Amino acid sequence: MIKVEAIIRPEKLNDVKNALAQAGFLGLNVTHVTGRGVQKGIVHIGRGGETYEVDMLPKVKLEVVVRDDDVEQVVGIILKSSRTGHIGDGKIFLIPVADAIRVRTGERGEMAL
Ligand SMILES: Nc1ncnc2c1ncn2[C@@H]1O[C@H](COP(=O)(O)OP(=O)(O)OP(=O)(O)O)[C@@H](O)[C@H]1O
Numbered sequence: 001m002i003k004v005e006a007i008i009r010p011e012k013l014n015d016v017k018n019a020l021a022q023a024g025f026l027g028l029n030v031t032h033v034t035g036r037g038v039q040k041g042i043v044h045i046g047r048g049g050e051t052y053e054v055d056m057l058p059k060v061k062l063e064v065v066v067r068d069d070d071v072e073q074v075v076g077i078i079l080k081s082s083r084t085g086h087i088g089d090g091k092i093f094l095i096p097v098a099d100a101i102r103v104r105t106g107e108r109g110e111m112a113l
């Protein structure tokens with residue numbers, strides 16, 4: 001199993017959630033985060049022409065744990081539904097998951113997803 005951890009634009013969350021649900025991926029976790037990429041945030045230009053930098057920008061972290069066989073499909077869905085083509089589109093990390101347990105039943109592994 002792999003945890004797909006996607007940092008996306010907050011305004012894309014609904015599109016990504018809907019696209020995942022349509023493909024049958026229902027379980028997921030959403031956290032509102034602040035972060036920065038290589039541009040270290042953005043530079044604003046004030047009304048008097050002065051510049052000020054916002055270092056950390058609001059993003060959404062989406063976590064979906066999936067079977068190994070589903071990883072490429074899920075990554076493809078997230079890419080397609082979250083990309084604008086502009087800087088700040090986000091990033092996807094793939095993290096191995098040792099096990100999963102459904103609390104209600106005690107099911108383990110892929111059966112618990
Ligand atoms: N190396 C990283 N480790 C952890 N989180 C990261 C990393 N890079 C980016 N992030 C997270 O992803 C968010 C979006 O990053 P962003 O899309 O700006 O990446 P980037 O590498 O600067 O790419 P781009 O040039 O397309 O902007 C950041 O605000 C941060 O929350």
Ligand SMILES: [Mg+2]
Nearest residue numbers: 037038039088
């Ligand atoms: Mg960036």
